[in-house]
Amino acid sequence: MLDVNFIREHLAEVKKSTKEKGYKTNIDDIIKIDDERKTLLQSVEQMRKERNDIAAQMKGGKPSPELIKKGKEIKQNLATKEKELDEYNTKVSELLKSVPNIIFDDVPLGGEEKSVEVKVWGKHKAEGVDHLDYATSRDWVDFERGAKVAGAKFYYLKGDLALLENALLQFGLKKVLEHGFTYMTTPDLVSSRVLEGTGFAPRSSEQSDEYYIEGEDLALIATAEMPITGYHMDEIIDEDKLPLFYAGYSACFRKEAGTYGKYTRGLFRVHQFNKLEMYCFCLPEQSKDIHEKILAIEEEIWQEIGIPYHVINNAAGDLGAPAAKKYDLEYWSPVNQKYQELTSCSNCTDFQARSVNVRVRRKDGKIEFVHTLNGTAISLARAMVAVLENYATKDGKLTIPEVLRPYLGNKTEL
Numbered sequence: 045m046l047d048v049n050f051i052r053e054h055l056a057e058v059k060k061s062t063k064e065k066g067y068k069t070n071i072d073d074i075i076k077i078d079d080e081r082k083t084l085l086q087s088v089e090q091m092r093k094e095r096n097d098i099a100a101q102m103k104g105g106k107p108s109p110e111l112i113k114k115g116k117e118i119k120q121n122l123a124t125k126e127k128e129l130d131e132y133n134t135k136v137s138e139l140l141k142s143v144p145n146i147i148f149d150d151v152p153l154g155g156e157e158k159s160v161e162v163k164v165w166g167k168h169k170a171e172g173v174d175h176l177d178y179a180t181s182r183d184w185v186d187f188e189r190g191a192k193v194a195g196a197k198f199y200y201l202k203g204d205l206a207l208l209e210n211a212l213l214q215f216g217l218k219k220v221l222e223h224g225f226t227y228m229t230t231p232d233l234v235s236s237r238v239l240e241g242t243g244f245a246p247r248s249s250e251q252s253d254e255y256y257i258e259g260e261d262l263a264l265i266a267t268a269e270m271p272i273t274g275y276h277m278d279e280i281i282d283e284d285k286l287p288l289f290y291a292g293y294s295a296c297f298r299k300e301a302g303t304y305g306k307y308t309r310g311l312f313r314v315h316q317f318n319k320l321e322m323y324c325f326c327l328p329e330q331s332k333d334i335h336e337k338i339l340a341i342e343e344e345i346w347q348e349i350g351i352p353y354h355v356i357n358n359a360a361g362d363l364g365a366p367a368a369k370k371y372d373l374e375y376w377s378p379v380n381q382k383y384q385e386l387t388s389c390s391n392c393t394d395f396q397a398r399s400v401n402v403r404v405r406r407k408d409g410k411i412e413f414v415h416t417l418n419g420t421a422i423s424l425a426r427a428m429v430a431v432l433e434n435y436a437t438k439d440g441k442l443t444i445p446e447v448l449r450p451y452l453g454n455k456t457e458l
Contacts, residue, residue, distance in 0.1 A: 045140050045241075045399040048078050054146065061146040064153050064360035069142040077139065081132040088129050091122045141240060144365040145395040151369050155361035159372070165343065166352025172378030173436035175429045176310030179205055182440075185311065197300070197308075197315045204442075204458040208431065209318070209424050211444075211451035212349075213293070216320045216422035219345050223337075225291035225322060230271040232295055233262045238274035241399035243366030243392070253299050268292030268321040269418045276325060277400040281414065283407050287326035287334060291421060294319065307384060310429065317425035324417045327404060328394065331415035335391040338419035339371050342387045345421065348447045351430045352376040354383055366392040375430045386426055389419030 051058050052075060059071050098115045101107065107115075152158045179185040184205035190198040201209060217227060234242075244266065245252040255264040265271060272292045281288070296319050306313065322341065324334050339355065346353055358370040367390040374383035394413035397403070404414050435443045442458040449455060 045395065046143050046145065047398060048074070048136065048140060051075070051140075051143065057146050058143065061360070062144060064147060065144045065363055065365070066155075066361050067142065067144055067365075069139075071143065074136070074139045074143070077132070078136050081129070081136055084125065084129050084132055088122065088125050091118055091125060094118050095122060144363075145243075145368050145393060147360050147363065148369045148391075150357070151363070152357060152359040153361075154359050156359060158359035159356045159362060160359075161354050162357050162371075163343075163355040165347060165354070166350070166376065168352055168376045169378035169434060172433040173438075174309075174379050175312075175432035175436075178432055178436050179310070187310070195315070197313075199311070199314065205428065207452060208442075208444075208448070208458070209428060211448040212422050212424055212427045212431070213318070213320060214451045215349070215447055216345060217291070217293075219341065219348075220291040220320065220322060220421050223289070223341055225289040227291050227293070228272070230265070230268045230292045230294045232265055232297075233257065234265055234270045234274060235261050236263070238270055238277065238400065239263050241277075242270045242273045242396055243364060243399075244270070255297050255299065264297035265294060266298045267296050267319060267418075268294040269323060272321070272323040272418075273396050273416060274400055276402045278402075280403045280405050280411060281325065282405050283327065286404060286414065287324050287330055290323045292321045292323060294321070307380070311425040312384070312429050314425055317423065319423045320421040322389070322419045322421050325397070325402060325414045326417070328412070328415050331391050331393060331417060334417055335369065335371075335389065338389045338417060339373070341421070342373050342389060342419055346373065346375065346386070349431070349445045351386075351434055353386065358388075364390075366390065366395045368393045368395070375434075377430075377433055379433050386430060387420035387423060390417065392416045392418070 046058065051071065055071065055075075062069050062071060095115070095118050098111060098118065101111060102115070152160045176185070182204070184202055186200040186202065190200050221227060239254065244254060254266055257263065269292075271294070272290050275290070295316060297316050300308070300313055300315065322338055324338070326334050343353075343355070353373050353375045356372050356374065358372055363370055370388055370390040372385060373387045375386040377384045393415050396416045397413040402414050402416075403411050405411055431445065432442065435445060437443060444452055444455055444457055452458070
């Protein structure tokens with residue numbers, strides 16, 4: 045969430061970012077309503093002062109009937125005005141949720157097609173094996189029984205593919221630990237405050253991609269980013285403890301409501317999958333360099349696994365509300381002969397921290413909001429798609445990437 049005073053001071057930037065991200069929010073209306081709120085606040089504060097003055101006059105003696113009458117009138121009027129002020133505060137707070145974070149100057153403008161390729165790695169294979177046909181033929185995945193038990197796009201992993209998933213996790217975990225991340229498992233449920241504070245759509249939104257628990261203020265998480273964002277909620281962290289790097293492993297649940305027209309075959313886009321997520325709380329002046337560090341770790345992981353990819357700087361129209369800038373790492377699919385989503389990493393500046401109230405105490409005593417960043421270490425379902433497409437052989441075997449072999453009994457193939 046952006047601070048309304050920040051919006052006032054950076055009005056042109058906020059309007060530009062809101063438009064470029066594709067939001068229809070009327071910023072001028074928010075300022076107008078906040079002006080009304082501020083005027084009302086001044087009136088309430090004046091009435092509170094008058095109430096306190098009258099209370100002081102009533103001490104130490106018998107107050108006059110006129111003073112008693114005036115005190116009652118102010119008390120009644122103040123109660124009415126305070127209720128109205130609460131309504132304004134709520135309204136402004138709700139409207140601010142519809143304002144996305146501002147974008148950095150080097151973010152390309154336009155829709156998804158305007159995203160800019162910034163790096164290419166690896167040699168493209170001319171052909172590959174369809175992951176779903178291959179895994180089904182080897183009895184490694186069962187979507188039919190998954191649908192019978194939980195509905196479409198749920199599945200069972202079996203045998204060697206389940207072991208491959210574990211190998212990918214163990215390798216990803218090894219890499220993030222080498223880079224100083226603290227490993228944690230997270231709750232699979234978060235409250236609406238954490239959900240919305242992270243920047244995901246509220247329960248009432250048509251864009252909501254989350255599964256909500258009926259009768260509870262809880263939703264299943266779409267990523268470990270959510271519970272980690274809330275980990276230091278309402279806390280003040282000393283400057284010398286930052287940056288804090290966490291790697292959260294969790295199940296992820298997504299309705300995938302906005303996927304019309306996108307690639308959805310097999311394991312590529314499902315309602316439940318496991319993921320190892322990188323996350324950082326840092327000082328504002330550290331966040332741009334840390335963003336590059338997280339991207340470098342993602343690249344290191346996929347270079348060592350041996351999957352060709354490119355990195356794109358996402359255009360503004362393809363950014364979510366929290367991100368000021370986002371990189372996507374897309375792997376080369378030899379089956380579809382194009383790049384497809386694999387990982388991403390975002391710099392959310394103080395957008396999330398402001399919403400969940402995570403601050404830093406500077407050495408000089410100054411208090412300000414931290415910056416937050418997130419990035420995918422291993423999204424396991426898509427990781428398996430990339431490995432199967434690039435390493436399955438025509439004779440029906442799967443060559444195991446060398447870095448994964450220690451986690452699969454040092455086998456060379458499955």
